Structures are given as structure tokens and as C-alpha cells.
Amino acid sequence: MTAPVVAVATDEGRPDFGPDDVDALADDLLAILGPRGVTSLPRALDRAARDGSGMSPILSAQDLGTPDLVCYPRTADVVPDIVRAAVARGVPITTRGKGTGNYGQVIPRFGGLVLDMTSLTEIQSVTERSVTAQAGARMINLEQAAWGRDSQLWMYPSTVQSTLGGFLGGGSAGTGTIVHGRNHQGFVDALDVVYATQDAEIVHLDGDDAQPFVHTYGVAGIIVSASVRVEPLQQWRCVYASFGSQREAFDAAFDLAAIEPKPRLLSADGAVVTAALPDDPALVRGRASVRGIVDARALDEATDLLVASGGRIEAVREGIAETVKLSTLSYNHPTWWLQKAQPGRWFHMEVRGDALVHRLEEVEQVYEGGMLHLEVGHQMMFGMLNGIYRNPAQVIDGVAALEELGVGVHSPHQWYVDLDADRVHALAQRTDPRGLLNPGRWM
Ligand SMILES: Cc1cc2nc3c(=O)[nH]c(=O)nc-3n(C[C@H](O)[C@H](O)[C@H](O)COP(=O)(O)OP(=O)(O)OC[C@H]3O[C@@H](n4cnc5c(N)ncnc54)[C@H](O)[C@@H]3O)c2cc1C
Structure with a gap:
């Protein structure tokens, strides 16, 4: 499907x-x-x-x-x-x-x-391998708990106040994805799940048995608690660079993706989207922006690369508050800020592939007013293509043009289960035989 x-x-x-x-x-x-x-x-x-x-x-x-x-x-x-x-x-x-x-x-x-589920917030344990918490625990609180034990989450979304159950149920990626991929790719160690059956109980699932429930919008089971992976804390530096042109900024972000140890997050925007972000002297009005959470061991290499690519280093910051703050300027958030600055004007498409950088100008031309927000994803470029909204037909028409440019597209204008839908459907028929869990998610 x-x-x-x-x-x-x-x-x-x-x-x-x-x-x-x-x-x-x-x-x-x-x-x-x-x-x-x-x-x-x-x-x-x-x-x-x-x-x-x-x-x-x-x-x-x-x-x-x-x-x-x-x-x-x-x-x-x-x-x-x-x-x-x-x-x-x-x-x-x-x-x-x-x-x-x-x-x-x-x-x-x-x-x-x-x-x-937002009252179920208990963080039950933090070990060297994972943090275990109830589904309503906030992602930011899990990251804080991990830092307290010299660890860090494998990943968390830009919506740092969102819940563990919601991120596993409906989210997919975020800070940490460059290294660890998406949240259905091994992030989950174990789940406690409730199925929609007449004899419903809490069922504990480990490892491979737990993965099929991730990113399924709660149609196959209700996550009551989860264990998700952590790793040893790295010394992170938040680097903000500004550029005279979007082309220079995007090329620099593309090249920066290759440094080792890998960055935890890398985002780039042109001048217009940058200007819509919250006021910060490191986000210079009228200039494009590259923002990265970079390992301290790679800081010199990263700043040298940014400067050699035409950039100006605006700030280097550290500490959990700064890494979290930089995370809240990533993924869908630049689009959210752009829409807040100019209500009712914009729509966006989720797009992926190296063509986002190599064919940036053509990609942006697909939609009227096109402006790309770039994220470095797991072994690929990823982004949000913002365009001026006219009607649904115009949104649909652009997809073929994007695909012709070698851009993969996921539409945020539909609510269907979109990850292995056939497999999830088969699972849900067993765990929710009456179709009562979040119905209406099958295309
Ligand atoms: C501005 C903005 C930025 C965003 N940035 C990101 C990002 O960086 N990365 C990303 O992946 N997503 C992002 N999102 C999407 C969303 O914020 C995240 O996926 C978030 O983690 C969802 O958590 P939540 O608690 O708000 O879940 P909800 O919105 O409440 O739920 C999401 C889905 O999960 C299901 N669900 C919720 N709790 C459970 C549970 N306990 N058991 C089973 N199913 C459950 C719900 O039924 C729903 O289908 C963004 C959204 C916005 C608006």
C-alpha cells in the first residue's frame, strides 16, 4: 500500500x-x-x-x-x-x-x-545500555536523566517536550539520527504494550519482538513503558555559522556530514528561513545559517571547514541547555517558525536525497516561493521543502517533478500508517481484532 x-x-x-x-x-x-x-x-x-x-x-x-x-x-x-x-x-x-x-x-x-498518557511520567532506570520510562515521560527529561549518568539518548526529536510513547508511536528521527538512523532501527530495547483484546494485559516485549510496534500510530498496541538505547556521553559543542549565500551554506553542511566523530545534528537554512527563527545573535539576519552539534574532538576540523566554505563562525556553545536549544531549531521547527511568522502562507513537503544539495535550485523551483530547510540524516540528506500554498492539486503536482529530480518525497498531508503498512496491518489484526485502536489509519 x-x-x-x-x-x-x-x-x-x-x-x-x-x-x-x-x-x-x-x-x-x-x-x-x-x-x-x-x-x-x-x-x-x-x-x-x-x-x-x-x-x-x-x-x-x-x-x-x-x-x-x-x-x-x-x-x-x-x-x-x-x-x-x-x-x-x-x-x-x-x-x-x-x-x-x-x-x-x-x-x-x-x-x-x-x-x-501524559500523567505516566516515571523514569524507572538508567543503565549503561538503556533508559526505561513510562510512556508519558518527556524526551527532554530522558535526555537529562541520561546526562546525569554520563550517557546520552541515541536520539530525540526537535519537539523535546513530546513524550516517549508519542515519539515511538508517531515520530521517527531527530538529534542523533545521523549516527543511529530512525527510531524503528534498534533504538527500542523493550516495550510494555497493551493489546485491544477482551483479556487485555500488559505484555512485555524484548528486542526484535518490540520493533514492529514502533511508528505505528498506536494501531497495534498501546505502549505503557519503554526501554530505549543510550550511549556514553560525548563532549558536544554547538556551532553556529553564517553564510553569504544558501548555496555555500548547504555545500558546507553536506561536506561537514563526513567528519568523524559524526555530528549529532546538522541543519542549514537560507536567509529567509533563518530570519524567521527566534532572535539570537548567532542567527544573523540577512545571512544563511548552518547549525551543528559537533563532537569537541572534531571542533577544529568543523570550524576550519565552515570557514573554508565561506562561512563565519558566529558562536560555539556547550552544555545540555545549548544542545537542546539547538535541537529545537531542527527538523520541522524552521517550517513551524516560518509559518508562525507568515500565517496561512506556507505548506511543506518532507524530502530526501543528495539532490537536495546538488540540485538545490531546481528543487526549490518545483513549488512557488520554494525554500528548503536542510537536515543531514542517516547516510542521506533530508529536508522540508516549503512552498506558498495555493491548493491541494498544486501540492500533488509537485511530487512527480521532485521525483524526476531524484528527490524522495513523504507527504505530511495524510494520516495513514506509512511504515510497512501491510506488515503493521497484519500485526494489528492479531493485537486489535475489532479495529478499535486509532481507526481510520489504513489507506
Ligand atoms: C514543530 C514540530 C517539530 C517536529 N519535529 C520532529 C522531529 O524532530 N522528529 C520527529 O520524529 N517528529 C517530529 N515532529 C512530530 C512529533 O512532534 C514527534 O513525533 C513527537 O515525538 C510526538 O510525540 P507526542 O508525545 O506529541 O505524540 P502524539 O502527537 O501525542 O502522538 C503521536 C502518535 O503516537 C501515538 N501514540 C502516542 N502515545 C502512544 C503510546 N503510549 N502508545 C502507542 N501509541 C502512542 C498517537 O496515537 C499518535 O498516532 C515534529 C512536530 C512538530 C509540530
Whole structure:
């Protein structure tokens, strides 16, 4: 199955449930969680119907769903009770972390129950190999806990306040990806998962058994806790360089990707996107920008390369607060800031391949006003191509032109399971036989 470039809301996959089932479930949840553990107040329902899909003008224009109930487990052991009750009533369950997923994949397409995991924040252990925490723990808190033990996470997203369960359920990459790839490529050591069956319990999965649940939007199981990989802490330096031209900046980022030890993060933007980022003397107005989290052992080589490529070193900073800050200027965030600076004007496409650098000018010409944000990914260039939004047809039309240039495209304007969808579908048929977990995610 290949996801369409643009998704249009239909009734495909709607479970058969009604208001009586919801009322009965509300009573069940009241008994399980008490009056503060479940709500149908409009403000809570409205909040649980939003996520980062506001970045897509195509998704924003559609009604993607509103829950009937939201519940807030405070201990992990009640999650199976909640699931058994929802399964018995035939009510769909959409699991929610911080709600920053940007494909609308946490918005309950057909209503039902939203299971808000943000109260389950316990960090249970940090060993030399992994950190183990409940699904609602924030990624920034895991990174801080790891630093406290002279370790660092293999990776974390630019949305550092997002949850462990949400990053594993809906995210894919971030700071650390240059070395370790995406989050379904060995980042997870073990998971505690709950399936949507009548006898739901917490199931512990190790190693290869856990991987199939990553990046599946919660359609195959609810992650209650997870162990994710850490490694010995490196001495990081945050390097900010400015350039007179975007071409020089992108070429420099491309070359910098080859230094050893590898950088933890490398991002580049032209002058317009750089100007939309938060005020910082190291982000010089009117100039392109390269930002990198670089190993201290490679700092001299990195700064020499940047200067030789036409760059000016604006700042070199260190410490966890600085590395996290630089991370929040990466991946989707430059697009987010650009959209904030000029609301309603921009859309973006996720793009990949060396052509992003080698054929930059042609890539940017595909969409009106085209401006590329560049990330160095795992053994490839990656980025967000921003364009002025006119209509869905214009967004779709650009894909063929990008592919002709040798650019791989992933559309952020659709909400379907997009990683090995056939495999995930087969898994979900076993773990969620009634199709109640986050339904509506199959194309
Ligand atoms: C400005 C911006 C920047 C971003 N940058 C990045 C980035 O650098 N890298 C990246 O990978 N993503 C990025 N994203 C996407 C998103 O922020 C991340 O994937 C984030 O880690 C999701 O976490 P969350 O807690 O907000 O999850 P949510 O949005 O709440 O959920 C995401 C998905 O996971 C499912 N889910 C949530 N919790 C669980 C659970 N416990 N068990 C099973 N399924 C669950 C949800 O149902 C949903 O389908 C960005 C988004 C925005 C808006």
C-alpha cells in the first residue's frame, strides 16, 4: 500500500458504536479511574482533537474528528482495565502523548475514547545500555536523566517536550539520527504494550519482538513503558555559522556530514528561513545559517571547514541547555517558525536525497516561493521543502517533478500508517481484532 499525497476524510474503518456505548464506557471509566480520571467537558474534548497537523493547510481544512471522552490514567496497571472496558463496549481508543504529531495521527478520526498518557511520567532506570520510562515521560527529561549518568539518548526529536510513547508511536528521527538512523532501527530495547483484546494485559516485549510496534500510530498496541538505547556521553559543542549565500551554506553542511566523530545534528537554512527563527545573535539576519552539534574532538576540523566554505563562525556553545536549544531549531521547527511568522502562507513537503544539495535550485523551483530547510540524516540528506500554498492539486503536482529530480518525497498531508503498512496491518489484526485502536489509519 502506498499512501496518497493528500488524504480526504471518509468513513472508511469507522467502528460500529453509538452514544449508548459511550455512556456505558463513561460509567465503567468512572468506576476504574474516579471522577478526575475521565471527562467529556468540551474544553478537554477540543484539546484532544488538536495536534501539530495545523502545519498542513490541507489537513487543517478538514474535520479530522473529536473524541467523546478523554481519560487520564495515573498508574500503568489501570491501562489494561481501561482497554478491556472500551473493547467490551466496542468504543475506539486513540492513545495520546503531548499531541505534537503533525500528520493528524493523534486526532480520533471517529471519536470514541482518547487515552491521555501524559500523567505516566516515571523514569524507572538508567543503565549503561538503556533508559526505561513510562510512556508519558518527556524526551527532554530522558535526555537529562541520561546526562546525569554520563550517557546520552541515541536520539530525540526537535519537539523535546513530546513524550516517549508519542515519539515511538508517531515520530521517527531527530538529534542523533545521523549516527543511529530512525527510531524503528534498534533504538527500542523493550516495550510494555497493551493489546485491544477482551483479556487485555500488559505484555512485555524484548528486542526484535518490540520493533514492529514502533511508528505505528498506536494501531497495534498501546505502549505503557519503554526501554530505549543510550550511549556514553560525548563532549558536544554547538556551532553556529553564517553564510553569504544558501548555496555555500548547504555545500558546507553536506561536506561537514563526513567528519568523524559524526555530528549529532546538522541543519542549514537560507536567509529567509533563518530570519524567521527566534532572535539570537548567532542567527544573523540577512545571512544563511548552518547549525551543528559537533563532537569537541572534531571542533577544529568543523570550524576550519565552515570557514573554508565561506562561512563565519558566529558562536560555539556547550552544555545540555545549548544542545537542546539547538535541537529545537531542527527538523520541522524552521517550517513551524516560518509559518508562525507568515500565517496561512506556507505548506511543506518532507524530502530526501543528495539532490537536495546538488540540485538545490531546481528543487526549490518545483513549488512557488520554494525554500528548503536542510537536515543531514542517516547516510542521506533530508529536508522540508516549503512552498506558498495555493491548493491541494498544486501540492500533488509537485511530487512527480521532485521525483524526476531524484528527490524522495513523504507527504505530511495524510494520516495513514506509512511504515510497512501491510506488515503493521497484519500485526494489528492479531493485537486489535475489532479495529478499535486509532481507526481510520489504513489507506
Ligand atoms: C514543530 C514540530 C517539530 C517536529 N519535529 C520532529 C522531529 O524532530 N522528529 C520527529 O520524529 N517528529 C517530529 N515532529 C512530530 C512529533 O512532534 C514527534 O513525533 C513527537 O515525538 C510526538 O510525540 P507526542 O508525545 O506529541 O505524540 P502524539 O502527537 O501525542 O502522538 C503521536 C502518535 O503516537 C501515538 N501514540 C502516542 N502515545 C502512544 C503510546 N503510549 N502508545 C502507542 N501509541 C502512542 C498517537 O496515537 C499518535 O498516532 C515534529 C512536530 C512538530 C509540530
